Amino acid sequence: MKDAASKDVDAVIEQYNTRIEGHYNEELTTSRIKYGENLVSNHNTHVALKRLYHSFCNVFIIALAVIDVLWMILDPDIIYCIILTTLIMISGTMTFIQETRSGKAAAKLVNMVTTIITVRREGVETEVDSSDLVAGDILILDMGDVIPADVRIIKSHHMKVDQSALTGESEAATKFSEPVKCDGSILECNNLAFMGTNVMAGSAEAVVIAVGDDTVIGSMAEKLSTKATKTTYDRGSKDIVNVLLKLMIYTVPPVFIIMVLKAYFNAGAFLMEDVLEALIFAITLAIGLMPEMLATIVSTNLAKGSIDMSKKKVIVKDVNAIQNFGAMDILCSDKTGTLTENRISVEESCDIYGVHSSLVEKLVCLNSTKLSSATNQIDWAIQEHAEKEYLMEELDEYELIGDVPFDFIRRRATVVVRRKNDVNLMITKGAVPEILSISTRYLDEAGEMRDLDEETIHKTLGLVEWYSKK
Structure with missing residues (x-):
């Protein structure tokens, strides 16, 4: 390049x-x-396997699995093993199923979003999808x-x-x-x-x-793939497991040592049967300290929360984020194109008194139709209005001398036009506070020029605020 x-x-x-x-x-x-x-390649391959890993790689599930394996090795109990394994499978499977459903729904939404761009082909400007x-x-x-x-x-x-x-x-x-x-x-x-x-x-x-x-x-793209931020649930689960592990470390080994020493003093020697019995008792104590149902209960509640959110048309891709939702006080959302039709239209052209003005209508249409660049939806709506009101013939009598496009620093767009042998006319359109800040005079109701004072500025801003609330 x-x-x-x-x-x-x-x-x-x-x-x-x-x-x-x-x-x-x-x-x-x-x-x-x-x-x-x-199209940029998706480097996030094997999504299903990663989601499955994420569903079962939970601190509670891992702890239960370790205890389950140790119990089967030291004191096989098929009934207990089946119960514990079932709890593990239910907990992980519920999370996997719900996240898979949410992922598919989110993918459908993404596919509905397209980026349209104007392209010139065979001398004709047309709008196409960016992927084309x-x-x-x-x-x-x-x-x-x-x-x-x-x-x-x-x-x-x-x-x-x-x-x-x-x-x-x-x-x-x-x-x-x-x-x-x-x-x-x-x-x-x-x-x-x-x-x-x-x-x-x-x-x-x-x-x-x-x-x-x-x-x-x-x-x-591949380098930009970042590790997901841990949710409040992830951090809370880790803290709980840390507490339980510390409790096990401080209680299980001493109990094991005490039982071994007790058996030694009773038998006068270290016997393998006594050591094995003490180990089984210590593991039983560890199982008692670990709330086996906690993982299943938490997963069930998170999944139910995700389902309830989906009924309100909210997709939760990571069920662990439900706890973050619950801790949220204020949700800020950009409504443009979401709660509205994402379409702007001209309703009225008014002066600073809120009265319809043909002069304002003509000037704003001149500004928007003569801009050679940086037009936006507002300009498009004004151009559409000019065509609808049959103003284009009069506007075409003006010649563009120059323009300064809108930007987010000036917050205004300026054009200079001329009609035949008349003097140049500069028309500036933009945010009302910006226009007022550079203005010194205004037209009153009688069409007379007057000096712009603070009272008129406040009334104009109040009128703008009133329009904004309509």
């Missing part, structure tokens, strides 16, 4: 047998065969997009990308299209963008140069 970074745009496009207009449909299969599919991308595809990247493959920027318009997941740097990296010579880490190449990073501002066109396992994050 460093080679692609050091070449100019035309050379990179030629290298991947593509063009600015994008691949022809018949070239997609050839590229997919040559460079592979845009091939090397050489021309992508149209905009603010809010998750970059679906490793790409070489071929045209950038103030694009900034959040690469913190790969670099740890909190500040977004500005991307350019000019070739660069990169002697250090490939992540330092500012004309490359990488799978899994996010477009924070601006827009760009880019050519896909690596897909699937050949991407930076694909090569890191």
